[in-house]
Amino acid sequence: MPIQTLATLADIDAAEWDALLPPAQPFLxxxxxxxxxxxxxxTPATGWRPAHRVLRDPQGRLCAALPAYVKAHSYGEYVFDWSWADACQRAGIRYYPKLLVGVPFTPVAGARLLGEDEGLQGLLASLGEEAEASGLSSIHVNFTDARADTLLAARDGWLERLGCQYHWHNRGYRDFQDFLEALSSRKRKQLRKEREQVGGQGIEFEWREGGQLSELEWDFVYLCYANTYLVRDRDPYLSREFFGLLAERMPEAIRVVFAHQRGKPVAMAFSLVAGDTLYGRYWGCLAEFDRLHFETCFYQGLEFAIGAGLARFDAGAQGEHKLIRGFEPVLTRSWHYLAHPGLRDAVAQFLEQERAGVRAYAEEALGLLPYRQA
Structure with missing residues (x-):
């Protein structure tokens, strides 16, 4: 059957789509x-036009799919290609529109190529043909898993890009104190002091599941989230309605930690739980407090993950300050197909140098971790 392009995910049954997913893929x-x-x-109005690719077998069974979007800009991707777009503009090459395969506003590695290998090979071949025939400058598959890496590395024309994030790994800690004991004395004292500073301001914390929040509490969650953008004179990517829909559709995966001072909420951090991992996604505060960000976004998450027996805590992209708090450097990958031969060659040279730099940085970052030497 021919490949279909869906203008909305509403055009496919939820159970049928989810049946293609590997375990523990909350964002897919x-x-x-x-x-x-x-x-x-x-939406197209926000520069994201859904264009999901699906392929069915002769019996009509969904066998492969790609979550895809035609992009009119590079916002909300977290794999930064602005310099490529600028170079195209200077050279008189049109960079937008481009096609992104991934999850909007979500720098979390995971499945991107869904379904059976044979069907996916057909989808990938059609994407390359489409880019050259329809005016798309490029195709980008961001934050891939190992399976996608293998499939894309075997195809001509796809360029690998590396990034670096910081994830915490549970080494079988009994509690937060047990985690602290694994750190060097100086770093252990620093983390304790930061937590004491927050407690000394009269701030207490409460964890809640998604289905337990009232509409007023969701209003507060959104107010905090939006404020992280508004203080920088930017519009938030997500609408209030998004949080409400997520609370209806997957409440069991949602965890929100509220920070209270004298009974009044002052900050929150929003996370998802899937499989053995806690994914920290959004945070915000309505007043400034010393070290509140570290406590709400990192230490509370570490404590939760240990208590829940989770193996990993992915607290979001970027943030070198995570290293001294026990988050280890982890390489991420994305793959890029550029239709213009000259642009492809230039980017290939750039990425070769960048990959070497990222690998060297990740190796150097290991030396900044706070753990005691064995």
Whole structure:
């Protein structure tokens, strides 16, 4: 059967889509991706035109799919290609529109090529042909898993890009104190002092599941989230409706920690739980407090992960300050197909140098970790 392009995920049954997913892929679930669309956070008006690719076998069974978007800009991707777009503009080459395969506003590695290998090979071949025939400058597959890396590395024309994030790994800690004991004396004292500073300001914390929050509490969550953008004179990527839809569609995956001072909420951090991992996604505060960000976004998450027996805590992209708090450097990958031969050659040279630099940085960053030497 021919490959279909879906203008909305509403055109496919949720159970059918989710059946293609490997375990523990919360951001690829139909519930998450459709909430982005239905809340108008992801629309052509915001520069994200859904163009999901699906392939069915002769019996009509869904056998392969790609979550894909035609992009009119590079915002909300977290794999930064602005310099490529600038170079194209100077050279008189049109860079937009481009096609992104990934999850909007979500720098979390995971499945990107869904379904059976044979069907995916057909989808990938069609993407390359489409880029050259329809005016798309390029195709980008961001934050891939090992399976996508293998499939894309075997295809001609795809360029690998490396990035570096910081993830915490649970080494079987009994509690937060046990984690602290694994650190050097100086770093252990620093973390204790930071936590004491927050407690000394009269701030207490409460964890809640998604289905337990009232509409007023969701209003507060959104107010905090939006404030992280508004203080920088930027519009938030996500709408209030998105959080409401997510609470309806996947409440069991949501965890929100509230920070209270004298009974009044002052900050929050929003996370998802799937499989053995806690994913820290959004945070915000309505007043400034010393070390509150570190406590709300990192130490509370570490404590939660240990208590829940989770193996990993992915607290979001960037943030070298995570290293001294026990988050280890982890390489991420994305893959890029550029239709213009000259642009492809230039980017290939750039990426070769960048990969070497990223690998060297990640190796150097290991030396900044706070753990005691064995």
């Amino acid at each position: 679930r139909h519930a998450f991706l459709s909430a982005l669309e239905d809340s108008h956070s992801v």
